[in-house]
Amino acid sequence: MAGINPFVRDEGGQWILLSGLIIAVGLIVLSILLNQAMMAGGRSPEAILKFPKDDIREFRWEVHRWAHHNVSRLSDGAYISNLTNQTMLLYGSRGISVNLSVLDVNATNQTANLTLFITDGPTTCNFRREYVDCIHESI
Amino acid sequence: MRTLFHDVQGQLHTIEGLAAAGIMIATLLLVMEGAVVVTPQTGLVLDANLKQIGDDALTVLDTNDPFDGIILKHYVALWNNTTTNEIIYDTIIFGNSSGNALNRSLSYLLPDDVLFNLDFIYVNDSTTDEVTVRRVIDNGEPGVDAVVSRRLVTLFANESGYPLSAYWNSTVFLNDPQVVEVRLTLWQV
Missing domain, CATH: 1.20.5 (Single alpha-helices involved in coiled-coils or other helix-helix interfaces)
Incomplete structure (x- = not known):
């Protein structure tokens, strides 16, 4: 051993x-x-x-309010350009780019199709053919 | 005679001791690494919480009330380009005539240890692309951990329920509504 x-x-x-x-x-x-x-x-x-969730939500929400205020005015180029320009400047002053295009407006049915775009660089958000129904939505 | 190289006793104890020391060092390293990463970020939790408090306060004011409408919009619409801390609007329920009603509303909605400033930011004239910032409530210099919450309010000409002040009446037209950003800066004391 x-x-x-x-x-x-x-x-x-x-x-x-x-x-x-x-x-x-x-x-x-x-x-x-x-x-x-x-x-x-x-x-x-x-x-x-x-993540700019509040900016995204706020922009989208405010556009819906514009539509609810008077949906038929959205087809007025000067009117929507004034609103978009002010919003672009307000967001742009803190480095966020936004844009809005009105695709079509149906004044009879009180509906509209819009395209919303927002980006702060790292985050980009596109709402393509955003549908707004001013009769059935409550704001 | 036993020498350092010829002694074969207690090898297991030696190895066990070495392994224990290694494990303890590894554990300490892991814990310290976690502490180093986390410590500077704990302030972010407070910032996120404070921002949520500010967003909630603005959401309450920006909600459509069946009787009063949107309170925040009333405040903005009746603001008459007045200087800091003057009375803005004093006839709604939780406003009060003894001071700036918006200041009082926000003071009710925010915790006691939170101070805030409020600015209205808007494009003075769409054609000149000039952004105007007006301090509406001034409670002092924000602290280093201040956070910002924002809301957009759009003023339309002849909108029922939201009479405009003389100042807005001179800038808001049927074809040119006014978009106002309400910026709430909060900090803890």
Whole structure:
């Protein structure tokens, strides 16, 4: 027996060794989970603040209000150009580009089809053939 | 005689000790890495929360009330190019004649530890492309963590329920409505 390496021969404390290993692995897993949770907590508000959802919603909402105020006026080029120009300047003063085109207006049915565009650089949003129904929608 | 190189006892303990030290260092590194990434971003949570509070306050004012109509639009329509903090509108229910009614409405809607400024921004004349910024409520200099919430209000000529002030009457025409951006700047104290 003298020739056998004591490292191989020693069989004592196996449970202690195994439990130590399990605890260590558990600690690593918990640390990774904690790390990921903290990262997620930091990323969410960053995404909220950077994504211009309020600007997109506000622009779309306001255009719907213009239509609801008087849908037949949307076919008046000078009228819609005045509204669009002011909105472009207001948004443009803080680096956001917006545009609006009126595709068609049905004064009898009180409906309109519009195209809305808004971009702040990283985020671009297109509403193609945005349908506005001034009778059945409530603003 | 046992020397450093000939002693074969306790090898498992040595390896176990080394492994434990490695695991502890790895754990510490992981936790510290997380803390370094997260610490500067905790302020963003407060900013996002404050912005939401501002958006909610403006949403309440911008909602169509069956009796009063859109309160925010009333405020904007009756603003007569007055100087900062003067009375804008004082006849609606939660306005008050003893001060700037819009200031009071927003003070009711916002928490006590939040201060705010309010500006009306509009294109003075569409042909000159000039954007005018007018401070309507001034509660001081915004702090470093100030956030901004915005709403658009469009004033139309002869719109029933929303009489225009003399100032807007001189700028709003049937073919040229006025788009006004209401900008609320909030900060915590």
